[in-house]
Amino acid sequence: MLKSFDEAITEAQRLTDAALRRLIPESEAPEARVFEAMRYSTLAGGKRLRPFLVIACADLFNVSRECSERVAAAVEMVHTYSLIHDDLPAMDDDDLRRGMPTCHKQFDEATAILAGDALLTLAFEVLAEDKTHRQAEVRSELVLEMAKAIGARGMVGGQMLDIWAETHALDVPEITRLQRMKTGALIAYSCAAGAILGRADEHQRQLLSAYANNIGLAFQIADDLLDISATPEEMGKATGKDADAGKATFVSLLGVERARDQAMILVDQATKYLEIFGEKGNILRDLAKFVVERRS
Numbered sequence: 001m002l003k004s005f006d007e008a009i010t011e012a013q014r015l016t017d018a019a020l021r022r023l024i025p026e027s028e029a030p031e032a033r034v035f036e037a038m039r040y041s042t043l044a045g046g047k048r049l050r051p052f053l054v055i056a057c058a059d060l061f062n063v064s065r066e067c068s069e070r071v072a073a074a075v076e077m078v079h080t081y082s083l084i085h086d087d088l089p090a091m092d093d094d095d096l097r098r099g100m101p102t103c104h105k106q107f108d109e110a111t112a113i114l115a116g117d118a119l120l121t122l123a124f125e126v127l128a129e130d131k132t133h134r135q136a137e138v139r140s141e142l143v144l145e146m147a148k149a150i151g152a153r154g155m156v157g158g159q160m161l162d163i164w165a166e167t168h169a170l171d172v173p174e175i176t177r178l179q180r181m182k183t184g185a186l187i188a189y190s191c192a193a194g195a196i197l198g199r200a201d202e203h204q205r206q207l208l209s210a211y212a213n214n215i216g217l218a219f220q221i222a223d224d225l226l227d228i229s230a231t232p233e234e235m236g237k238a239t240g241k242d243a244d245a246g247k248a249t250f251v252s253l254l255g256v257e258r259a260r261d262q263a264m265i266l267v268d269q270a271t272k273y274l275e276i277f278g279e280k281g282n283i284l285r286d287l288a289k290f291v292v293e294r295r296s
């Protein structure tokens, strides 16, 4: 029987949390503090959107949950590392994340840097382990594509551009490139990972990649809209910081109405790429809508 969207996202959250608890054990060793900080930040909640994408895309190809939940947890580790480092005084200097003190506030700066580093490294360890997929070729592709998505040509490069944008006025194509790298690349990897695990053919991979690129941008536009309309309580973090810093966003460049329309167009386009998956694509269709309708 096909699951409802709410059941599917709750299940993905449960699987991801359980995998994270298993993969980041508590420690009694003198270095326990770094494990504590890793668990603190990864288990602090969050929508688990990226793990959900991994699991939902892998489900299209009937991948076992033992495999997809490990990749989902690895993606969430990378996402959490990026949040921990983004919150540091040298970057955004934020006090609140997921409704709780940021990692460096709860622990200290050095511990937060190390917890981020350790999560990033552990993610690659998990992807490379036998349990993630019995075929070494699949594991190697998961590792390679992750490295490409989050390095200087992907997420880290996007973050560098974001810092550069503090002193340079960006136009819409430039903001689009920045966001594709900063947030879009890990979202795209989440979908690609499901297809890699499922040994999808080239056509299926291209369709999922096009779907991911569209929802990645829609996600960012929705985030820009929430940044000016939602409360810090709803978002679990400070809001309005881009506007205060005079930074260009999709909303500042397009205006609220056009930004909202553009997000809806991207969601419509995204769902068109799912046609070949028939009913099995329903969860991903609902997920595309959730990305723009969410309140946090």
Ligand code: GRG
Pocket (backbone or CB within 6 Å): 045, 046, 047, 048, 049, 079, 081, 082, 083, 085, 086, 091, 098, 155, 156, 158, 159, 182, 183, 223, 296
């Ligand atoms: C490598 C330091 C470093 C940063 C990489 C991705 C990134 C750049 C920084 C993360 C900070 C940030 C505000 C990114 C914008 C994208 C965004 C809204 C992230 C929050 O993702 P959600 O909404 O968060 O999925 P939850 O808490 O639900 O997981």
